[in-house]
Amino acid sequence: MISRGHFMEQSLDKQIGLLYEHGSCVMSIRYYRYKVNLYLLGNFYIEVFYNPKKDLIEKIAPLDASHSRMNFYAAQIKLPQSIL
Numbered sequence: 834m835i836s837r838g839h840f841m842e843q844s845l846d847k848q849i850g851l852l853y854e855h856g857s858c859v860m861s862i863r864y865y866r867y868k869v870n871l872y873l874l875g876n877f878y879i880e881v882f883y884n885p886k887k888d889l890i891e892k893i894a895p896l897d898a899s900h901s902r903m904n905f906y907a908a909q910i911k912l913p914q915s916i917l
Contacts, residue, residue: 840874852879858870859878862902880895
């Protein structure tokens with residue numbers, strides 16, 4: 834399986850392909866102008882920021898467990914303590 838560092842070194846198109854082929858979508862939230870999809874890829878979580886008005890994925894980033902967005906996720910599902 835791919836490591837987090839190797840995943841982040843890939844182009845956006847390659848990251849999208851890897852998530853589609855090997856990732857599992859855990860959930861989606863609305864966050865400001867984005868629909869943010871949370872994926873599990875191997876042993877790490879990835880956020881995909883989709884802008885529906887532009888019909889465009891604007892950003893893919895590793896989950897930042899210290900960000901306030903975690904409250905949106907935690908309110909809907911129980912995430913492992915290891916990422917909190």
